[in-house]
Structure formats: C-alpha cells, structure tokens
Amino acid sequence: MTRSLWFFLKVGLLVALAVWLVQRPGTVTIDWQGWLIEMRVAVLAALLLGIAMLAALGYRLWLALRSGPGAFGRRRRANRRDKGYRALTQGMVAVAAGDAEAARRYARQAEGLLNEPPLTLLLSAQAAQLQGDDQAARKYFQAMLKRRETEFLGLRGLLTQALKRGDRVEALEHARRAQQLQPKAEWPAVALVELEAASGHWIEAEAALDRAQRAKAIPADLARHRRAVLLVEESRQDAAEGRLEEALQGAQKAHDLNPASVAAAVQLAMLRARTGNVKAAGKVLEQAWRAGPHPDLARAWGAVAGLDDPLALVKRQEELLRLGPDCAEAHLALGEAALKARLWGVSRMHLEKARALAPTARVHRLLADLAQAEQGDGPAYRDALARLATAAPDPAWVCRSCGSTALGWSAVCRHCGGFDTLDWTVPGALPRLGAGSDDGPTALVSPTTHPRSADPHASGPPTAADQRLAPLL
Template sequence: MIRAILFFVKLALLVAVAVWLVEHPGLVRVDWQGYRLETSFGILVLLLLALAVLLYVLVRFYGSVLKAPFAFMRARNERKRRQGYLALTQGMVAVAAGDPEEAKRLARKADSLLEDPPLTMLLSAQAAQLNGDDDAAERYFTAMLKRPETEFLGLRGLLNAAVRKQDSAKALTLVKRAHEIRPQTDWVLRTLFDLQVKDGRWTEALSTVQEMAQGKLLSVEAANRHRAALQTERAREAAGKGDTAEALDRAKRALGHKADFVPAALEKARLLIEGGKHKRAAKLIESVWAVRPHPGLAALYERCWPGESALQRMRRFQSLAALNPQAVDSHVAVAKAALDAQLWGEARGQLDKAMVAGASANAYRLMASVVESEYGDVAKTRDWLAKAAAAPADPVWICGNCGAQAERWHAVCGHCGAFDSQEWRLPPRAEPLALPAIDGETAPDQRPSPVILPPAARQAAPEVTPPRPD
C-alpha cells in the first residue's frame, strides 16, 4: 500500500513538472563557431537526459568488454570448484562403500580440480588405506601434520596405523601430541588411557582418569574403580622395588577409592603381615570379608594369628564367618579351620551348608579330606574326589571381555589387554553333548566332548542338589 502511494506521488510530481515546462517553455540559444542553436528549455532537458542515458550505456558496454576475460576465468574456476567438491563428495562415498579403485580415481580428480590440498589429502589417504597402500597413506597423513587445520586429522590417521601395527611407543607419542591439541576429545583421552595402562604407566594413567572424570567421560563409580585398580598396580610396583612404606600407602589409597576392592585388600594385608602388623591386617580382612569374601583373604587371615593353636584359629574363623554368614566362602573357611583342628563334625556341617549354597569343587575335596582323616575310608574318599571332579570348577579371575582365566588379578588382561575387566567368579561349566543316533540306531556309548553353555542356557538349566556326605 505504501509503495503504491509513493508511486502515485512520484508520478504526480513528474506530471506537474511536465505541465510547468509546457506552460513556461522559455528560450535557450547557443552560439558556437558561427552556429546558433535555439530551442525551448524543456527540449534541452530532454536532450540532456537522452545524452546521459547514451553515455551510461556506452560506459557499461565498455566495462563489460574489459571485464569479459576476468568473468570468464571466474566462471571457469567456479565450475572447476563445483566439480572438485562433487568429486570429493563422491570419493568419500566410495570410501564408505569400500570401493578402493573408484575412491583413488576420484581423489586424483578432486586434487586436480581443487587447489586446496587439505581438502583432498584426507580423501587420498583414505583411498590409499582402502587400497592397501599403507606407505602412501602414511605419506599423506604425515603431510597433513604440516598444516594446523589438518594436523589433528593427520595425527589420528597415523595413530590408527600405529595401533594396527602394534607399535605402542609410536602410538603413545602420537596420541600425546593429539592430546596437546584437543585435550578434551573423547577418543583421544580413551586411547591415551588404554596405551598408558598397557605400557604400565600407572601414574600417568591416574592423571588421564582425572581428566576423563572431569569431562564426564567416566561415572564417579567407574572413575573410583579405575583409580583403585591403578593404585593397586602402583602398590605392587613399589613392593617389587622393596619400598614397603610406599606400597602400603598406595594400597591404602586404592582402598580409599573402593573399600571392598579385593586385589588392593590382598596386597595391603600381605604387606602388613610381612611387616609384623598382624592385628591391623586382621582388621582389614574382616572389614572386606563382611562385603566381599575371598579365599585369598581367608589364607591371609590364617597367617594373622601366629603361635595360636588350631582350635583357637578355628574360633577366629567362626568370628570371621559371622560377618558374612551366608557366603559359601565363609562355610569353606570355617570347615578348613575345623579340619585343621580335627573337629570332623563341625567341618562336615560347614561343608554341607556350602554344598547346599552351591559350592565349587574345593568343598568336595575338603569333604574327601574329612572322610579320609576321620575314617580312613579309601573308597568313600575316592567317591568324594569323583564328586569333586564333577562339581563346578573353583572360582578364578575371569576377563569379562575375552573370557581368559587367571589365577592372580591384574589390572590389564594378559590375553586381550582390556583394563580392569577381571572378575572373581565360577568359570563356565562344560556340559556333555549327547551324540546323535545314526539311521535310527542308538549312538555308541563313548565320552562326549565338553561344550561351554552360554549364560542364558546355564540360567535355564535345572539346578542339581549336591550330594550329601555318607
């Protein structure tokens, strides 16, 4: 509406000026070189306007002629740029699709069309990797390190190559450099931590855990468990060097992060016992046993009472078991102490409870020892040993990542390198497979091969009540 009003206002002004010129034509006379030009003022204005328009057209035309080569070059460069970006995009798609030849061809095309090496070096490196040319890929990634805008990408490419080649020293150097550029990046911190723990750099790994916790990459619980595992390894390291005071301090810090961390408790209790501080060791074991009993703690607890009789130690173990009376390890610990004190009835009673609670083969072997010591019955002893062979295997440290078993806890799995993945639990039980019948006949009676059942199948399997002693 406003534009329409303005248009009519302008039109009215033009009409008013035209009318005024018609009513007041005036006279304009020009004498020049013997020539005389006479006309009205209105006509002169029109002539001047026409001349101005003509000059404007001539100037624009002249400018277009002069700028034509430059305009042509700009259009040509813009077309090359569009084609280059198209080749770059298609090359990335070829890399994602796993087509090495197409990716290599498009990388060369993009490099020739785009005069911007940082954009094409990554595609060229990825194409070389896809084509199996690791040397060429490394050259491209190394060239990317020379430019600040591509240095981080180059570091990641070189780092991945070093990890694939299992060159831990080079990988650690590269990830540290990447950490200097982007210290809060998720994959940088996780890779740095993994390489540090695999190389036994426990102190450096503690600093990395702190950064990961501050960046919310680890929960509070996970961070504390990581710290406990690292401090435990630091304690072992100090103990191996003969620095008992430092080892005790580090074990104490580990338990400060996670009070029921069994590996740290085992390390600290052992150091206290070796230092003659038996009561402190016993108090530590009792505090951990109430939450997380472990056979290793029971073995150390026996050493906390030197000079005491077997009967006195048995009573100590009864007090220890009272802190966690439902645990299988509590029953087994008391049964072993009762066996040493030659209290056969107490030993059998504790082992009965352990078997009902789902004890492992160790309880059946102890029952065989009870029967042999009390009665000297070889047949019944062999019977219990046979039952021990058929019972679930004793708990061990099992890696939750690869399933590898270890007698002693380590922060890093010796098989797959996973950090803090070992758990104290029963190993998967081997169940026999029934041999299929052939042509309707009964399969021959032969010993089947053991098969490890998956967790779901083991949970679904019916529970078998352990045999009671004769």
C-alpha cells in the first residue's frame, strides 16, 4: 500500500515537472571545447532523467553481480532451514497426535534438512517409540548420549526402556549417570531411591534419599516415611548378620521417624527382647497397639515374652485384651492362644466376641479349627466351613502397584519389585497403580498414602511398579 502510494507520488511529481517545463518553453545552449549544442529545456530534462535512470540500473546490476553466489547460497540455506523447522513442528504435532507414521516421515525430513541433532534425534526417538520400534528408539537414545546437550534426555529414554524390559541393573546405571549429570534434577533422584532399594541396596538407597531431599525432589513427609522403611530393612539385615547394636539403633531411628509403622515397632521390640530387655520390648508394642491394633503386633507381643507354655501364652494375650476390651484383634489373638492351649470354652468365648465385632474370614477359620478340634469333621465343622466360604476378607499387606498380597511386610514387593508399595488394607480395595497407566515424570514419586507398613527385600519380575519409574520422553 505504502509502496504504491509512493509510486503514484513519484509519477505525479514527474508529470507536474513535465507540465511545468512545457508551459515554460525555451532553449539551452551548451558551448564547450568547440562544441555548440542547442536544445529545448524539456529535451535536456528528459535526457538527464534517462541518464540518472541508467546509472541507477547499472549500480544495481553491479551490486547483484558482486554478491550473487553468496546471496543465492544463503537463500537456499534459509529455505532448507525453514522447511526443516516446518517438518520438525509437524513431526512434534504428529507425536502429540499419536500418528506414528507421519511422525517418522517428518522426523526423517527434519533430519535431512536440519543440522540440529539435539532436536531431530529427540523427534526421531519419539517417532520410533510411537511406532513400537524399541531398537530404533534405543539407537537414537544412545546417539543422544554422545552430545552434552542431549545426554540427560537420552539417559531418561534408556532408563525407561530398561525398566520396560525389566532390566533394573541397566536402569540403575542410567539413573546414577543422570544424577551425576544433574544432581538437582527430580526424576533421577527419585528413581535412584526406588532402584537402589529394589536392588536391596539399603544404604545406597538412603544416600540417594538424602540427595533427593536436598534437591527438593521428594516431599519431606514422604522422605521421612521412606527413610523409616529403609531403616527397618537395614536393621533386619544387621540383625541377620549379627550386628545387634547397629540393628537396634536402626530400628529405634525408624520407630522414632514413623511411630505408626507396625514394621518398625515389631523390629524394635524383637531386638529389645533379643538383647534382654523384654519389658522395653513390651512397652514399644503396647504403645503401637494403642495407636492401632494389628495382628503382627499381637504375634510379636507373644513372641517377645519367649514363652513355650501355651497356658502362659494365654495369660500373656489376656494382658493385650486389658489394653482395650472391645478390640476384635485382641479377642482373636486370645481365642487363638486358647485354641492352642486346648481351652475350648475360653477360645470359643473370645472368638465369638471377635466375630461379633468383625466377622471376617480369619475368625471363621479359627472357629472352624475349634469346631474340628472339639468335635472332629462333624456338622459343626461343616457349618463353620460354609460360613468361612462367604465371610468378608481380612486386611492384608497388599501391593498398591501390582495388587498382590504378601504374607508379611517388606520394603520391596516380592511380586513386582515395587518399593514401599505395601499397605495394610483389604485386598481389592486399593486402586492399582501403574497397570496400563501412562504416567509422566511426576509419577516417579509414589503416592503418599501409607496406611501401615512392617519387612525385607526381594527382587521380583519387573512390572507395573517399574512403569511408575518409566517416564516416557
């Protein structure tokens, strides 16, 4: 618009000048070096204008000839770059839309057009992942390791792949290297805690937890909870290897950090009893029992006393009942002890009270055992079995990652290898994590709901728990 206005203005000026000259006729005479030229003013003006135009044209031509090849090359390169970035953008859009084929095509185009390996490698890796071509994705991730700016991202991709394959050893290596590269980054810090723990490296996991906490990659309450979990496992290992003093210190620390942890309380009580302090052991269990009765505490209550006589054990469990008379757990523990001591009447009385308070499978199983012990496989036993078949399930240590039930607490799920995933709950009541989930990087931190926790390690097949550690690029 401005250009055309400018053009019309110039034409207008020329026309005005021409008209002005025509209206003022006259001649110009040039006498120079024996030459005598005479012409009309208008002709001279036209001549001068023509010469000026020719000079301008010549100057432009000279400029174009001078910078010709360079300018052409620059234009070509700029064109390629534009096309490359367009392909890159379209590729990213295709990745976001889940169009694997288009993503791969644009990735290849961008790779050919752009000299930007960090960006094209990432797109190519994503496209390969989308197509399910793990081998190609691995190749790109490995190529990313060779460049400083993409190394961290490449490690993340390789870590994800290793977890998918269930190769925790390789995953651990990548997580360690990623943490060295970026000590303040969140995902390597959290992944390291889980991977070290899943490998049974309690001390290394604790050190990783320290680093994660320093990097503020893990909330303080979750860090405290996890430290207690690790300390219980460390204490168990120390105790198993005869380092009772260290074991006791570890258990005490775990109990102090998380007084609600059944595992820590049981571990501390057992160690106190083992080092000859049965009274202190009882105190720990008593305190934990008041906070929330639990079958593991009831068992430990009997065990720390070191009683062989079944009748003495009945007396011991009666003390537990005195801590809370309407406690189903206490009646159940006492009913079971009485059953072992062949005190049928006492056993029946407490089991019936437990059934009235919480009619779950465990009490029905003990009632069936009692009926069988008293009257053999008669009608009473069969009736008890029928009631058992329809009884509500009891709470158990359930892995919130894979849903499997464990006989006892451990820091690592023996089935899926998930760290700190066991909760004391009714099986089937927890929503499962990981399975089929598409968790992003933030999902590295397990949920912070930890109802109750209690024991040692294992390494199982890789599964959904690992998927939580598997942030996709």
